[in-house]
Amino acid sequence: MRRVLVAELRRSAAPGAGVLVLAAGFLLGYGDGGAGSGGWMSLAVVQSFGLMLMWPVALAAGAWQSRREHRTGVLELVATTARPGQQRVLPVCLAMGTTVVGAYAALAVLTALLDGTGGYLPPGALVILALGAVWLASGVWLGLALGRLLPSVVTAPALAVAGLGLLIGLQSLPAGARWVAMLASPAMPLAVQGVHDHDFLELSARLDVAHGLLGVAVAVTAVVLLAAGSRRARAAALLPALLGAGLAVGLAPRDGSPGVDGVVAGVGVDRVAQELVCTPDTPQVCVARVHADLLPTITAPARDVLRGLARLTPAPTRAEEDVTPHWVHAPGPGGRPDTVTFTVFSGNRGLRPDAVASRMAAQLGTGAWAGCSAPFAALDAADAWLRGHEPPAADPERPDVARGHQLWQDLRGLPDPVALQRVSAVRVAALGCARDLDRVLAG
Amino acid sequence: MTRVWNGMGAVDLAPTTHPWTVEAAGLRVRAGRHLAVDGLDLRLGAGVHGLLGPNGAGKTTLMRALATVVRPAGGDLTLLGHDGRRGGDLRRVRRRLGYLPQAFGYYPRFTVREFVEYVAWLKEMPSADVPQAVQRALDRVDLAPRAGYRMRTLSGGMLRRAGIAQAIVNDPDLLLLDEPTVGLDPEQRLDFRGLLRDVGVDACVLVSTHLVEDVAAACTDVAVMEAGRLVWQGTPGELAAAGAAGDPGDTAIERGYSAVLRAHRGGSAR
Numbered sequence: 001m002r003r004v005l006v007a008e009l010r011r012s013a014a015p016g017a018g019v020l021v022l023a024a025g026f027l028l029g030y031g032d033g034g035a036g037s038g039g040w041m042s043l044a045v046v047q048s049f050g051l052m053l054m055w056p057v058a059l060a061a062g063a064w065q066s067r068r069e070h071r072t073g074v075l076e077l078v079a080t081t082a083r084p085g086q087q088r089v090l091p092v093c094l095a096m097g098t099t100v101v102g103a104y105a106a107l108a109v110l111t112a113l114l115d116g117t118g119g120y121l122p123p124g125a126l127v128i129l130a131l132g133a134v135w136l137a138s139g140v141w142l143g144l145a146l147g148r149l150l151p152s153v154v155t156a157p158a159l160a161v162a163g164l165g166l167l168i169g170l171q172s173l174p175a176g177a178r179w180v181a182m183l184a185s186p187a188m189p190l191a192v193q194g195v196h197d198h199d200f201l202e203l204s205a206r207l208d209v210a211h212g213l214l215g216v217a218v219a220v221t222a223v224v225l226l227a228a229g230s231r232r233a234r235a236a237a238l239l240p241a242l243l244g245a246g247l248a249v250g251l252a253p254r255d256g257s258p259g260v261d262g263v264v265a266g267v268g269v270d271r272v273a274q275e276l277v278c279t280p281d282t283p284q285v286c287v288a289r290v291h292a293d294l295l296p297t298i299t300a301p302a303r304d305v306l307r308g309l310a311r312l313t314p315a316p317t318r319a320e321e322d323v324t325p326h327w328v329h330a331p332g333p334g335g336r337p338d339t340v341t342f343t344v345f346s347g348n349r350g351l352r353p354d355a356v357a358s359r360m361a362a363q364l365g366t367g368a369w370a371g372c373s374a375p376f377a378a379l380d381a382a383d384a385w386l387r388g389h390e391p392p393a394a395d396p397e398r399p400d401v402a403r404g405h406q407l408w409q410d411l412r413g414l415p416d417p418v419a420l421q422r423v424s425a426v427r428v429a430a431l432g433c434a435r436d437l438d439r440v441l442a443g
Numbered sequence: 444m445t446r447v448w449n450g451m452g453a454v455d456l457a458p459t460t461h462p463w464t465v466e467a468a469g470l471r472v473r474a475g476r477h478l479a480v481d482g483l484d485l486r487l488g489a490g491v492h493g494l495l496g497p498n499g500a501g502k503t504t505l506m507r508a509l510a511t512v513v514r515p516a517g518g519d520l521t522l523l524g525h526d527g528r529r530g531g532d533l534r535r536v537r538r539r540l541g542y543l544p545q546a547f548g549y550y551p552r553f554t555v556r557e558f559v560e561y562v563a564w565l566k567e568m569p570s571a572d573v574p575q576a577v578q579r580a581l582d583r584v585d586l587a588p589r590a591g592y593r594m595r596t597l598s599g600g601m602l603r604r605a606g607i608a609q610a611i612v613n614d615p616d617l618l619l620l621d622e623p624t625v626g627l628d629p630e631q632r633l634d635f636r637g638l639l640r641d642v643g644v645d646a647c648v649l650v651s652t653h654l655v656e657d658v659a660a661a662c663t664d665v666a667v668m669e670a671g672r673l674v675w676q677g678t679p680g681e682l683a684a685a686g687a688a689g690d691p692g693d694t695a696i697e698r699g700y701s702a703v704l705r706a707h708r709g710g711s712a713r
Contacts, residue, residue, distance in 0.1 A: 001564065001570065002570075003557075003560050003564070003570075003573070004560065004561050004564045007553060007557040007560065007561060011550065011552040011553050011557065068550065072548050072549060072550055072551065073546055073547075073548030074549060074550065075548065076507075076544045076546070076548060077542065077544055077547070077548055077562070079511070079512050080510045080512055080537055081562065081565035081566050081567075082534045082535075082537035082538040082565070082566055082567045083564070083565045083566070084534070088565065
C-alpha cells in the first residue's frame with residue numbers, strides 16, 4: 001500500500017492538484033495585495049475565502065484524475081484483480097486528499113508568515129481551519145466520484161464552474177436562508193456577512209459540529225460512490241450524505257445570536273479574545289488579548305496622547321482598546337472620563353502607530369469612542385483650543401465646521417482657567433452622550 | 444470431428460485439489476447482445492494451451508469470461524475449483540489469476556516497476572513479497588533494464604512484455620494471455636515461448652493467438668474455437684497430423700488448423 005501510495009503521489013494528478021489549489025488560494029487571498037489582520041481567526045477566515053476557489057479547483061482536479069481509468073483502459077485489467085473496490089480507491093483518494101490538504105496547510109503557513117500571524121490562538125480558529133481541510137478533501141473525493149460516473153473531457157471544467165457557481169450561490173442566499181450557507185458552504189465563515197473584523201469572531205460549537213458532520217458525510221458518500229461497482233451500491237452511497245445532511249440540519253443553529261449584527265446563526269463574540277491585557281506600569285495602556293502582541297507598539301503613542309490631555313480636569317490617566325466589535329449591537333460600558341478609548345487598526349502592512357494615535361487623540365480623546373455619536377462642532381473647537389491649533393474656518397459641505405471655528409474663537413476670548421474648565425466639561429458631557437455640547441462650551 | 448485430449452503428465456504433477464484448472468460445461472457468454480460463446484465445453488489442466496480460431500470465433504469473449512471480467516450468461520464454469528459465477532469465490536480465483544487483455548491498458552506516467560508493483564498490490568500479494576516478485580517478473584520478460592522507464596516511453600514490444608510481467612507477477616495458477624506476441628520481434632517471441640514452457644510446468648496457461656507457429660512451438664495442447672464453440676482439442680502434433688498436403692497453409696500445423704475448421708464447417712453445413 002505504501003509503495004502504491006507513493007507511486008500515486010508522484011504519478012497521478014495529485015501533485016498538479018496541489019499546485020493548482022495552492023495557486024488558487026494564494027490568488028484569492030493575496031490577489032488584492034492584502035489578507036488578514038495578523039490574528040489567527042483572521043487567518044482562518046482568509047483560508048475560508050481561499051476555499052471559494054480552492055474547493056472548485058479540487059473538485060475539478062478529482063474529476064480529471066478519474067478520467068485516467070477510462071482514458072488508459074486499465075479497467076478491464078483491474079476488474080480481474082482480487083482487491084475489493086473500496087480498497088482499490090484508497091491510494092488515489094489518499095494521494096489526492098494529501099496533496100490538496102497539504103496545499104491548503106501550506107497556504108495557511110504562508111499566510112501566517114506573510115501576515116506575521118501570532119499571539120492569541122483561539123481553538124475556534126483551529127476548528128475552522130480543520131473544517132476547511134475536511135471540506136477540501138471531500139471536494140476532491142467528490143470530484144473523483146463524479147469524474148468516474150461521467151468520464152468526459154468536459155466533466156472537470158464543468159465541475160469547476162458548477163462548484164464556483166454553487167459557492168457563490170450559497171454566499172448570496174437571503175438573510176433568512178443564510179444558515180444553509182453556514183452549514184453547507186465549504187467557505188462557511190464567509191457566510192458571516194457584515195463582519196469585516198474577525199479578531200473577535202467565535203462560531204458556536206453546534207455550528208462547527210453540524211458543518212463538519214456534513215463535510216464528513218459528503219466525503220464518505222464520495223468515496224463509497226467511487227468504489228461502488230453496481231447501480232445498487234451507487235444508490236446506497238447516497239445514504240451517508242442524506243443521513244449526514246439530516247443530522248446536520250437538525251443540529252444547525254437557525255436563530256441569530258442576540259446582540260449580533262444580522263441574523264446569522266451560530267455567530268458569537270470570543271470573550272477570551274476581548275479580555276484586556278495591560279501594561280504593568282502607568283499610565284496604563286490596555287489592549288484586547290487578541291492584540292496583546294501589539295501592546296509594545298501602541299503604548300508609546302497612547303501615552304503621548306494621555307500627556308496631551310493631562311491639563312483637563314479630570315485628566316484621563318489610562319488608554320484602553322474598545323473591544324466591542326463593530327458588528328455587535330451592545331451598549332458600551334459608557335465613556336469614562338479617566339480613560340481614552342481607541343480601536344486597533346491592523347492589516348497586512350502591520351499596525352500604524354501614528355494612525356492609532358491620531359484617532360485616539362481626536363476630539364479630546366473621544367474620537368474613537370463609538371458609544372454614542374456626539375455633535376462634532378463643540379468637540380472640534382475644544383480640541384483645537386487645547387492643542388493650540390486653529391480649526392478650519394469653513395467647509396461648504398459641513399456647516400458645523402464654521403460653527404466649530406466660531407466656538408473656538410469664543411474660547412480664545414476667555415481666560416485660560418475658565419476655557420480649560422469648559423473644555424473639560426465638554427469632554428465629560430460628550431462621554432455622557434449629552435446632545436447640547438455647544439451650550440456646555442458656552443458655559 | 445471433435446477430439447478431446449487431456450494432458451495427463453502435467454496435471455498429475457500439479458499440487459491441486461481440483462481435477463481441472465478450468466472446467467466449462469455448456470458455457471454461454473455474451474459480448475454486448477451477441478452470444479459470442481454459445482454452449483462451450485472445455486477442460487484445461489496444467490500446461491500451455493493454445494486457443495486458436497478465426498476472428499469472431501469468441502476467443503476474446505471466452506478469455507474475458509475466464510478472467511472474470513464478464514459473468515457468464517449460462518452454463519457452468521469452474522475456475523481453480525471455485526464457481527466462476529459466484530461473487531464470493533471470485534476473489535479467491537482472482538488472487539491466483541494472471542491476465543493480459545488483448546487491449547492492454549496501463550498508466551502511462553507510471554514507471555514499469557511501479558505499474559507491475561501496482562498490479563501486484565491489486566492481486567493482494569503479501570507486501571513483503573512484492574519487490575522480489577516484481578524484480579523476478581521483470582527479469583523473466585527481460586525488462587529489468589527498463590524498470591525505471593515510464594510506461595509511455597516503451598515501444599510496442601516492450602509494452603507487451605510489461606503486460607506479460609504484470610500477468611505473471613503473482614506466479615498465477617491460471618494465466619490468460621490474449622494475443623501476447625503482438626509487437627514482439629522474432630528473438631523476443633523465442634524468449635516468450637521459453638517463458639510459457641517454464642510457467643506451464645505448474646500452471647495452466649491459455650494463450651489466445653492467431654500465430655499458429657507459436658502454438659506449435661510452445662503449447663502442450665491446442666483448442667480450436669469456431670462460432671462460440673470448441674470444435675477441436677488435442678496436441679499440436681495431432682493438429683499437424685489432421686492436415687493433408689492439399690489443405691491451405693505453409694506449415695503442417697497451419698494445414699491441420701485449416702483442415703479442422705473445414706471439417707467442422709462441412710459438418711455443420713450438413
